[in-house]
Amino acid sequence: xxxxxxxxxxxxxxxxxxxxxxxxxxxxxxxxxxxxxxxxxxxxxxxxxxxxxxxxxxxxxxxxxxxxxxxxxxxxxxxxxxxxxxxxxxxxxxxxxxxxxxxxxxxxxxxxxxxxxxxxxxxxxxxxxxxxxxxxxxxxxxxxxxxxxxxxxxxxxxxxxxxxxxxxxxxxxxxxxxxxxxxxxxxxxxxxxxxxxxxxxxxxxxxxxxxxxxxxxxxxxxxxxxxxxxxxxxxxxxxxxxxxxxxxxxxxxxxxxxxxxxxxxxxxxxxxxxxxxxxxxxxxxxxxxxxxxxxxxxxxxxxxxxxxxxxxxxxxxxxxxxxxxxxxxxxxxxxxxxxxxxxxxxxxxxxxxxxxxxxxxxxxxxxxxxxxxxxxxxxxxxxxxxxxxxxxxxxxxxxxxx
Numbered sequence: 409x410x411x412x413x414x415x416x417x418x419x420x421x422x423x424x425x426x427x428x429x430x431x432x433x434x435x436x437x438x439x440x441x442x443x444x445x446x447x448x449x450x451x452x453x454x455x456x457x458x459x460x461x462x463x464x465x466x467x468x469x470x471x472x473x474x475x476x477x478x479x480x481x482x483x484x485x486x487x488x489x490x491x492x493x494x495x496x497x498x499x500x501x502x503x504x505x506x507x508x509x510x511x512x513x514x515x516x517x518x519x520x521x522x523x524x525x526x527x528x529x530x531x532x533x534x535x536x537x538x539x540x541x542x543x544x545x546x547x548x549x550x551x552x553x554x555x556x557x558x559x560x561x562x563x564x565x566x567x568x569x570x571x572x573x574x575x576x577x578x579x580x581x582x583x584x585x586x587x588x589x590x591x592x593x594x595x596x597x598x599x600x601x602x603x604x605x606x607x608x609x610x611x612x613x614x615x616x617x618x619x620x621x622x623x624x625x626x627x628x629x630x631x632x633x634x635x636x637x638x639x640x641x642x643x644x645x646x647x648x649x650x651x652x653x654x655x656x657x658x659x660x661x662x663x664x665x666x667x668x669x670x671x672x673x674x675x676x677x678x679x680x681x682x683x684x685x686x687x688x689x690x691x692x693x694x695x696x697x698x699x700x701x702x703x704x705x706x707x708x709x710x711x712x713x714x715x716x717x718x719x720x721x722x723x724x725x726x727x728x729x730x731x732x733x734x735x736x737x738x739x740x741x742x743x744x745x746x747x748x749x750x751x752x753x754x755x756x757x758x759x760x761x762x763x764x765x766x767x768x769x770x771x772x773x774x775x776x777x778x779x780x781x782x783x784x785x786x787x788x789x790x791x792x793x794x795x796x797x798x799x800x801x802x803x804x805x806x807x808x809x810x
Contacts, residue, residue, distance in 0.1 A: 450481035466780035492675035513538040537615040556585035559730035571712035608652040678716040
């Protein structure tokens with residue numbers, strides 16, 4: 409008789425458990441913004457019987473387990489592994505065989521309330537200013553002797569390890585560049601991109617100018633702390649006089665490691681289930697950095713987590729310069745040719761829709777999802793889910809339910 413296995417091993421505590429304890433099973437009834445409500449609803453339903461699923465059966469030993477469908481929400485802690493693997497696999501086809509740098513541009517704390525009031529707009533201006541700063545400096549002949557174009561991938565994050573609001577842009581940048589006439593690959597030092605003070609000053613000017621322009625065009629809503637345009641000008645003037653720090657370092661590994669390195673950032677969310685330690689009367693305890701931990705009251709934890717839900721439709725991963733979609737069939741091909749790579753690059757931005765996620769995970773991570781956890785044979789098959797496996801959604805942890 410086949411043995412009915414348990415669901416795939418998962419952390420003892422999940423973000424969904426904390427949301428369920430704080431919000432209940434129906435996020436629609438909560439006083440949340442539309443985007444936060446949609447994210448909470450999806451996370452609560454993810455990999456439960458509510459979304460349906462299938463039965464995994466081992467044809468070798470008879471092991472069985474139900475496998476419920478994922479919600480695929482980009483803020484869900486359980487749905488990012490496959491999305492990240494697919495993204496990395498696609499971008500690896502376009503990586504240039506040259507050294508790269510990791511640069512981080514941060515929105516000053518003085519603009520956080522403005523960003524909360526205008527999330528999509530300010531996040532967009534942050535990403536644009538970061539990319540344009542790098543592209544403009546590459547075109548400045550003072551740094552490499554001639555104007556050139558580099559490739560930039562930019563990713564938005566909005567949190568600290570303690571889940572505080574902290575918008576910043578992670579950028580992976582090609583160190584060397586393509587000449588503007590596309591005839592030469594312009595070499596550059598492997599340990600130097602641009603002076604960080606120059607990066608900070610140019611980024612500051614671009615972002616503050618964009619914010620002021622958005623207000624003049626009536627696109628920017630002012631927060632309560634900045635009641636009128638005069639107060640906004642005073643705030644921007646103070647920021648113009650401050651030095652803005654830009655963090656830059658070279659990612660470890662060669663060019664083949666660049667997007668695997670960036671893959672750790674592209675689909676990362678505010679907190680993963682693996683960082684959760686406890687959920688009890690004191691609140692929610694989670695790891696921050698190294699051996700350090702933090703404990704927040706449950707309501708505050710949920711508010712901070714949902715504070716990082718992005719506006720619907722907002723594109724948080726962007727490609728500029730050589731990696732822009734308009735350059736894939738032209739400048740990027742020229743760069744690959746000059747560097748000795750293939751002259752024809754794929755133009756499709758996403759994997760084939762019929763590409764099984766198990767194959768993607770095996771290719772990119774080495775994790776074989778067809779391997780039976782009982783006998784270790786590669787013999788798991790997928791079959792319709794019987795009624796007896798349609799268990800209710802996962803209940804809150806015992807210490808909370810009590």
